[in-house]
Amino acid sequence: MARRWTNRLTENDATPEADFFNRRQIIALAAGGAGAALVGLPDAARAETLEPHPWEDITSYNNYYEFGTGKGDPAANAHLLTTEPWSVTIDGLVDKPGNYAFEDIMAAMTIEERIYRFRCVEAWSMVVPWNGFELADLLNLAGVQSRAKYVAFETALRPDEMPGTRTRVLDWPYVEGLRLDEAMHPLTLMATGIYGRDIPNQNGAPLRLVVPWKYGFKSIKSVVRITLTDKEPPTSWNKANAREYGFYSNVNPEVAHRRWSQASERVIGGGLFAKRQPTLMFNGYQEEVASLYKGMDLARFF
Numbered sequence: 647m648a649r650r651w652t653n654r655l656t657e658n659d660a661t662p663e664a665d666f667f668n669r670r671q672i673i674a675l676a677a678g679g680a681g682a683a684l685v686g687l688p689d690a691a692r693a694e695t696l697e698p699h700p701w702e703d704i705t706s707y708n709n710y711y712e713f714g715t716g717k718g719d720p721a722a723n724a725h726l727l728t729t730e731p732w733s734v735t736i737d738g739l740v741d742k743p744g745n746y747a748f749e750d751i752m753a754a755m756t757i758e759e760r761i762y763r764f765r766c767v768e769a770w771s772m773v774v775p776w777n778g779f780e781l782a783d784l785l786n787l788a789g790v791q792s793r794a795k796y797v798a799f800e801t802a803l804r805p806d807e808m809p810g811t812r813t814r815v816l817d818w819p820y821v822e823g824l825r826l827d828e829a830m831h832p833l834t835l836m837a838t839g840i841y842g843r844d845i846p847n848q849n850g851a852p853l854r855l856v857v858p859w860k861y862g863f864k865s866i867k868s869v870v871r872i873t874l875t876d877k878e879p880p881t882s883w884n885k886a887n888a889r890e891y892g893f894y895s896n897v898n899p900e901v902a903h904r905r906w907s908q909a910s911e912r913v914i915g916g917g918l919f920a921k922r923q924p925t926l927m928f929n930g931y932q933e934e935v936a937s938l939y940k941g942m943d944l945a946r947f948f
């Protein structure tokens with residue numbers, strides 16, 4: 647499938663003998679525009695080297711309330727989730743609605759590696775080396791109709807396999823939504839892997855959304871339905887507390903959560919060396935996504 651936007655380096659761009667821990671030294675991304683940025687290239691000023699967090703951090707400190715509300719609950723319980731077979735219903739304002747088998751989706755998509763910052767609304771952050779495909783490619787496969795303005799997402803709801811859903815901490819199933827232009831943005835990923843391995847259940851197997859400029863709860867896990875609509879879809883955290891969680895939920899250090907500042911974040915891991923760092927506008931993806939929100943009052947549309 648032709649790529650419209652290819653500044654992300656993949657494994658193939660690194661020297662063949664390099665293992666991931668060498669690659670991560672040279673993979674530099676997040677900066678927009680064409681042209682990969684390798685350390686040592688004159689272009690390096692535009693680039694930023696992101697150091698991915700260890701597998702251990704990414705897969706043991708999770709939010710996935712279907713498996714419990716503790717950070718360690720998803721890693722402890724998500725093995726209960728059956729991810730084979732899996733299919734995603736794509737419906738609503740599309741030319742080819744239907745039940746798409748996960749294998750068929752994978753066969754049609756181009757899997758890339760994307761090292762993204764990940765910022766939870768709770769003010770912690772990580773850097774994750776995702777593998778996945780652009781959501782736009784999947785939506786184009788289904789054929790988005792011109793009346794579509796939003797995309798709604800839904801997570802599997804299986805009380806037998808998801809102990810957390812037996813408690814109504816949220817109104818299940820978990821649902822999320824994006825405006826169509828956000829969904830079609832080349833940064834918006836459907837992740838199917840981490841560090842080149844299948845994405846673990848606790849991170850949202852077999853496929854989950856990743857929207858790196860928005861707070862983590864927008865990045866809905868274990869997606870079973872994608873619906874194109876002409877109305878802003880309901881979202882789980884907004885339904886739970888509309889005063890605290892808006893539809894947009896763009897990372898914004900200047901707009902505080904009602905109960906805490908969003909100006910800085912705790913970087914996960916590091917033990918004694920754990921640190922806080924300033925939170926960046928749109929989580930550092932301002933150059934790529936600011937134009938989506940031109941003229942919008944981001945304090946009002948939080």
Ligand SMILES: Nc1nc2c(c(=O)[nH]1)N[C@H]1C(S)=C(S)[C@@H](COP(=O)(O)O)O[C@H]1N2
Nearest residue numbers: 708709710711766801820862863865866867
């Ligand atoms: N279905 C579902 N998706 C979800 C959540 C959830 O509880 N259920 N938690 C969200 C939140 S709050 C965050 S921070 C991220 C965490 O993703 P990670 O565990 O891969 O870091 O998943 C998001 N997606």
Ligand SMILES: [Mo]
Nearest residue numbers: 766767862863
């Ligand atoms: Mo989160």
